[in-house]
Amino acid sequence: MARLISLVEGGSPQLREVMAALAPLTGGAYVVGLTGSPGVGKSTTTSALVTAYRRTGRRVGVLAVDPSSPFSGGALLGDRVRMSEHASDPGVYIRSMATRGHLGGLAWAAPQAIRVLDAAGCDVVLVETVGVGQSEVEIAAQADTSVVLLAPGMGDGIQAAKAGILEIGDVYVVNKADRDGADATARELNHMLGLGEARAAGDWRPPIVRTVASRGEGVDDLLDALDKHRGWTEERGALAERRRARAAGEIENIAVTALRRRIGTLHGDARLSALAARVTDGTLDPYAAADELVAGLTEP
């Protein structure tokens, strides 16, 4: 499995065959996304959730998506180290993934890595996004259930709002709930989400769960909240719909990446460079140049 995920990270051409072989094995895993600003305790919460899931006998995959630097390609954070308590448990699979370097990026790679963990027999896949950029938020939002974490006194309200984090939660967690300001954070969150307002009957009302993940406090409540959201989406057919939307996005990303690759091939034959030179000297506008490029793509 580690080798398969390395193929995903590297954008290997072999993935086509691998995914064809895995397809019939997929669909069994429930995918939970976890996102939040650095310092809210995402890794600690993920690790505590793994413990709680294992207690119920479920096999757990963890995918820590780390955008890291677009230039160095390396992972800066030691998530694997922090998760070391689960290292010897054969029912737990933990992988970090840093993909910024290659064509298609996280939006392309993350669903395929989830697919590998799914096919390997994980009952639950926890996708922890280390960063808070646009693409990380999109990945977390694509889960069956999205968890947004906050912590008291981090002044992360505006940052979270900017990254679009606050809109995506199915379940919210105020971690480090033993610290000063936990009540204020929960209140502010409640207010920002409009949780006090009336909702249509049958609408999901995202719960706010308080945890002290480092001591395991509140983690069973979080598990309950996740299971409740799962039940709610399954009952209404919303889960199947979410998954179709996720698959559609995945197909689209693979298609666009393939088309980009063909453009890259045109790079090679200098057609794009020639168009670019005409744009810089003002004899061609970029739209007309793009038309010529696309015409070139669809030629045999």
Add this chain to the structure above:
Amino acid sequence: MARLISLVEGGSPQLREVMAALAPLTGGAYVVGLTGSPGVGKSTTTSALVTAYRRTGRRVGVLAVDPSSPFSGGALLGDRVRMSEHASDPGVYIRSMATRGHLGGLAWAAPQAIRVLDAAGCDVVLVETVGVGQSEVEIAAQADTSVVLLAPGMGDGIQAAKAGILEIGDVYVVNKADRDGADATARELNHMLGLGEARAAGDWRPPIVRTVASRGEGVDDLLDALDKHRGWTEERGALAERRRARAAGEIENIAVTALRRRIGTLHGDARLSALAARVTDGTLDPYAAADELVAGLTEP
């Protein structure tokens, strides 16, 4: 000009005609990108640079690129307010741009907005990216000269490295240089960039400029550094090469966006949804689905 940039923000279909008309007027502007973590004083430095450029008689365009929330679409920061001292100067054009919502995003919109300011007769266009995500860094890196700002005591080293900021600077600024820790920040930067090491003759050695932008201190030094980098790139033909690479990226983004739009049209005729349903039930893998999608694209 404000209306043209609104067309860019909104991804208007009229842009095709607009860009064709503007093409012969472009190529005169020198593009300077400014990036750095929130709080380092980007807007203040940009504003001080505008003052310095105006003193030399150059017409200046400012494009403040604000990713804001992918969901709300609105700008959260008041850059236009902070730049108000230039509001009555007819030689200064200031625009904020928030584009996260629409197809193609910042990578698609920013070069076209720069093109509008260029065609309007700006001698210099300052592109200030408000966020520090991947796409903002890419935009700043696409400038003729990229400026990376830091400030003492912000502990932003790791954050900056993660976002890939540190690799892109042609000129570095330690702003708020009157504060404690300015020496340490400059030293750390010098170390991280390997500025003390030997370089090949003719290689550009990025200078570290100290400023207190709020009082205008060091801003003339910054202007000198920018002009020196410009001279260096022009002499070596590196400027023309950068601009061709930028145009190539722009053409590619427009082409990919056009292809994505065609996929969106396929969404409409339910072809993608049908493929997605087959992927979720495991009867088709996402690569085979993408092949069918791309085949659909190139049919008339």
